[in-house]
Amino acid sequence: MLFKKIAIFFFVIVIIAKLSINYDNNVYASNDKIVNVDVLLYTFDDPFMSSLKQSLENIQKENPTKIHFTFHDGKNNIALQNEELDSIVNRGSVDLVMANLADISENAVNGAFGIVKPKEIPIVFLDVPQDVVSKVSKNYKKAAFILANSDLAGTVQGNILVNLWNSNKKAIDKNNDNILQYVLLQGEIDNPVAIDRTNYVISTINNSGISTQQLALINANWFKELARDSIESLFLRYNDRIEAIISNNDAMAIGAIEALQKYGFNTGDESKNIAVVGIDAIPEARDLIDKGFMTGTVIQDPKVLAEVFYNVGMNLVNNLNPIENTNYKIINGEIIVPFPYEEYVKK
Structure with a gap:
């Protein structure tokens, strides 16, 4: 009788253990x-x-x-x-x-x-x-x-131009008027990222004590092709007055460089170079920077x-x-x- 009770006890324990294992497996599966x-x-x-x-x-x-x-x-x-x-x-x-x-x-x-x-x-x-x-x-x-945090992205981008101005002013202030003449390539007209990047890059430059003059603002909608076509047209209009091209992203900056290179600029000759800055640090932009064709970008991983x-x-x-x-x-x-x-x- 005692042996039978012990056997039943162990049988119940085994059943409970199996149920517990199945439950755990089901929870894990879910x-x-x-x-x-x-x-x-x-x-x-x-x-x-x-x-x-x-x-x-x-x-x-x-x-x-x-x-x-x-x-x-x-x-x-x-x-x-x-x-x-x-x-x-x-x-x-x-x-x-x-x-x-x-x-x-x-x-x-x-x-x-x-x-x-x-x-x-x-x-x-x-x-x-x-x-x-x-x-x-x-x-x-x-x-x-x-x-x-587009505010910070624009700030870092602005500092790239501030540092260039302070370290090698002749390379950027080509007409020696102490004013940075720039073209701005912006994303969509109502995009909050584009607006913040634009506002903060310019305010950062101005707050550093550098005067600026906007020659043109183009909404190129983040696209390289639109930026390239726009800069091709603007270059013919402003030519040597453009001292910097500020782009809300790298794609548009790359388009700008392609346009400038069509006219013999930004190919390695420091006397024929316009500062171009972007945001994103995509591989193509990094390569252009390493070659000296593009001024800088902001790393956004x-x-x-x-x-x-x-x-x-x-x-x-x-x-x-x-x-x-x-x-x-x-x-x-x-x-x-x-x-x-x-x-x-x-x-």
Whole structure:
């Protein structure tokens, strides 16, 4: 009788242990589910967006059992992006959307909400203006907004020209009038990143005691080709009056250099060189700087942005605070990307 009771006791223990193991395995399986993420980029033609795409792909390679990215080229067309987003949601296999929209207006953001909200799909936006965020952020709890510190990017860019002015003024102040005459290549006309970069680069130069004169401001929408065509035309108009070309990103700066080189400038002859500065530090820009064809750029590491996208997105998927277990800061409803902005100039 005692032996029978002991046998039953051990049988119960074995059953409980098996149930416990199965439970643990099921919990692990649920936590180990691959998160399917659809990434809407406003265009694949932007070199920085291409670098961001590659950085996200590297995160996937490092976490093959956690996340899978599918990328969509918006071709700078919000209507196309809305069609793609609608198709993604109706497909029913998406767990998270990351959106870099071609249109960052209030209507566009609410339009995206209207597509993902019925299915309660979390969404992370990039570079939506703060005034828009203040109006739409309460409309959907499973949304987060990421924004770069464009003030600092513009400041570092301005310091590149300030340092050049102070160390080799003759190389930049070609007419010796103590005024920096410049052309500014700006991104989209209403883009908050473009506006902040523009304002802070000029204020940094002025605050250093250098007077400036804007010869022209061109909205080249971040694209190399538009910048190249614009500078080709402006060079014929202003010719030797242009002392610097300040670009909101490297793509437009590269376009400017291609235009200048058409006229024999920025090919290595210091007597025929116009200072050109950009932002992003993409490989092509670094190469031009190393060769002495471009003055400088600001390092904005796409890996940092990819990590923010990943960490914030995974928090939303797991119903956590968007900045849970991170050192990110939220300012006016937006998660600020902690880029360690640094200048890149020829050594």
